[in-house]
Amino acid sequence: MIVYLIRRFINYAILSMIATVMAYVLACLALDPKARYLGRNPRPSDEAINHILNRLGTNPDDPILSRTMHWFTQIIFHGNFGQEYNYTSVSHDMFVRSGVSLQLLLLGSFLGAFFGVALGVWGAVRQYKASDQIVTYSSYLVLATPVFVLGVLLMIVATNFNNAVGHQVIQFTGQYTPGLNGTWNILQDRVSHLFLPTLALSMFGAAEYSRYQRNAMLDVLSADYIRTARSKGRTRGAAMVRHGVRVALIPMSTYFAYSFGTLIAGSTFLEKVFSWHGMGEFALDSIIKNDINATAASIFYVSVLVLISSTLAEVLYAALDPRVRI
């Protein structure tokens, strides 16, 4: 089993490496780093631009292959992702910013999964009843709303709430208020900043997961082993949870991994909306600024997340389903 998981991990690792390299090549082809300087006033001399770009290793006049090789060997042997257009180290920025992003992403996807599963199970058990209908329609509504619209809507609600209470209970710009003292205050402040973006992300996740969980659960509800569990003396509810939900979770583990990508995309926009300085903002900005190194690094970040979540999904699947354990 361990061998199998390691093999899968290596598989995924190779895949994400290829994805990153291809992303770099793509970024080289699509982005034009010179454009950033050409529009300046006064326009820097060609020599100056070339000098800067050579230093960054992103001069479009060099052949792509040699640039890619250089970039790649730097990463492999020195863990160095190069520099951004303003000479700050990509690796450093990536490290700091992914800490910010992961807070939101992990909390959001965890809560989303939790509530999604709960709502899905609840909907399945109460199939076609009013409560099931309400859950169904509201989750479609959430899914149909773009994430940043959802974010803005939540901000409006929060503003009204704050006004009503007459106090800034819910914060929605940045991830903390600078200059606070005392552990308790800082903690409170963090939570109050985290609340809204997390809510938005987990609403989105929950809406999506609940649809899948409901289907998985409906398949399981009429299964013979639920009847067996009840004939043993489990009550309807207990049989449903102990035997039903447990089995219905199995297909979800693959789905968690698969939908993690959409959550990353969602959180990218949310960071922008809530002015969080995370990897999402980093990625968007790097594209706008024609920064090849930073763009490729953002893709690397995403592919690593997908790598980890896919491997976790495999582990989860094996943990949940004895039939696939070898």
Add this chain to the structure above:
Amino acid sequence: MVNAPLLEVRNLSVDFPQNNSTVHAVRDISYVINRGEFLGIVGESGSGKSVSSMAVMGLLPSSAQVSGDILFRGESLLDMDDRKLSRLRGNEIAMIFQDPLSALTPVYTVGNQIAEGLLLHDKALSKQAAATRAVELLRIVGIPAPERRVKAFPHEFSGGMRQRVMIAIAIANNPNLIIADEPTTALDVTIQAQILEVLQKAKEITGAAVVLITHDLGVVAGNADRIAVMYAGKLVETGSVDDVFNRPHMPYTLGLLRSVPNLITAGKTRLVPLEGRPPSLDALPPGCPFEQRCPIAIDACRETEPPLLSIGSSHEAACLRAPEIAAGQLQAADVFPRPEPIPAADQAKVEGRTVLEVTDVKRYFTLTRGAVFKREIGKVKAVDGISFDIHEGEVLGLVGESGCGKSTTILEILELTSPQDGSIKIDGVDVSTLTKDQRLAKRKDIQVVFQDPMAALDPRLTIEDIVAEPLTVHNVSKADQRRRVGELLDTVGLEASMGSRYPHEFSGGQRQRIGIARALATEPKLLILDEPVSALDVSIQAGVINLLEDLKERLGLSYLFVAHDLAVVRQIADKVAVMYLGRIVESGRVADVFARPHHPYTQALMSAVPIPDPDAERSRKRILLDGDLPSPTDEISGCRFHSRCPLFKVLDPSLQQRCLTEDPQLRVIDTSSAACHHAELNTLQVT
């Protein structure tokens, strides 16, 4: 209440409201089960057997409307809520279900699932103690190496073993009542015999009363004390096993008993068909529900439904004419006379040419693993060198348990191409020499009828189109097609006017007749029948078997009749070949093999078949096989039956050696042939 019966069902009715009608699944039934009693409930599919017992368990879907009363030791179960009922379920009343493959939760070990039942009802029990008891229970139900297997997951167990686990769960808390709903229907006969044995043992250990639901009269004949026959949601006859089997009073019971082939008497007399099907439960006629199929119905039968009336001590039947039957004025033979065989004048002349000759055919499948780099992880010898022949007008029965290679054999013949190894000759022509056109022409001569009549017919085509389908392949004009279809439907006992209807409008038996009509369309010489009656209700089987017998006589057909039901094979076949793990282990004339089986496997197979006759069944001695079929990928040296062979076990070690090392070949013993080294020493008795 101390002397209340264990279970008393009073005027129980269960309705399922549908969109614009109501299905009356169970109608006003009452019965009593006493402590330690064994009640068999029989009836055909849809007669309400499962629904009535699920009502006792309180496990009906919420859409069900239940009325009447169910008293367990004097306490009303219908008044209890789920929580209170849960305390009884698994503790006082336990249930075993039909399909063992899906009845266990796939994600918990079997040990956990047994312990779960124990812990639920005994809060003082430690986990440790429950686990120990689970091992003990597995041992009781006959799982080998229970200490190790207790940690296994359900998917690691075969169907028979899972059903044993279900029995272990059922008896875990020493219940007073065990309800078993078709516990052996999905299993092979030798496994069925094992499971019934375990069920009897469980009953002895717990002293529980048992309700065994089945459609197989043979299964209850030997086990039950009392029998209840259900028809269209009603109890139509109840009484002791002897009363019901020997002195049935309700025409339905009578017909049922005369329609099932009996391993002992099969082949000597014709079966009595019980035509028609039960009325639809959402539109019941006012009178007797059996009226349409009853040969002795009178006008009064159409007016009111006859109640269950006593005809003797604890023997009741629901029939207006039961008193006449009781008085002997109406004999069973008058009610359901045996059909006459085809008169000699109408029988086709057969010359006895060889129609099909199969010589040493092999079919191996290699199992591979890996998506890109396939590596071989095993070989399944699905068919491993089998030979047989069928002459004109002859029926060869090919029997064996699931997985022994029957279907692969058929497919290999139907391919009409040269087999992996060996040769197949049709009408003396080796199929490997055929050109494409010749092959198409040959396909006319050899047709097939499948097991599941519903799956085999395209639901969107009319019967006429379905039957005519083989003709279109062989270029027959439209007008000729229509005329031929009419003839064919007539031949199989359907009306030509039914041609414009669709398959779903027909009953299972009728659909199988349509399948036969289609197979006959090209005037084949050989029909391959793959379990043609096993998906049909017993009452319907007889009609189809008789039809097949008649067709054979009249048209001079030959059949390769594949079945797992030995009684059916004995009824219809002239020769029989018994398969085990890809080999024929015994073959010969039906009369010889069934009278004097020589191979221990044939003996075990025969002794596992339940006989619908309580006297015969009680005096039988069973040869039970140990364990399951070995995995098909196992490499077995010597005789492939040695791991389960009952003869092997009683042999002298010096003789056993030969079984372990030398693969026995078919050889002539008496008048048949068997593949066993020590058949001459075989003193195992079969009845």
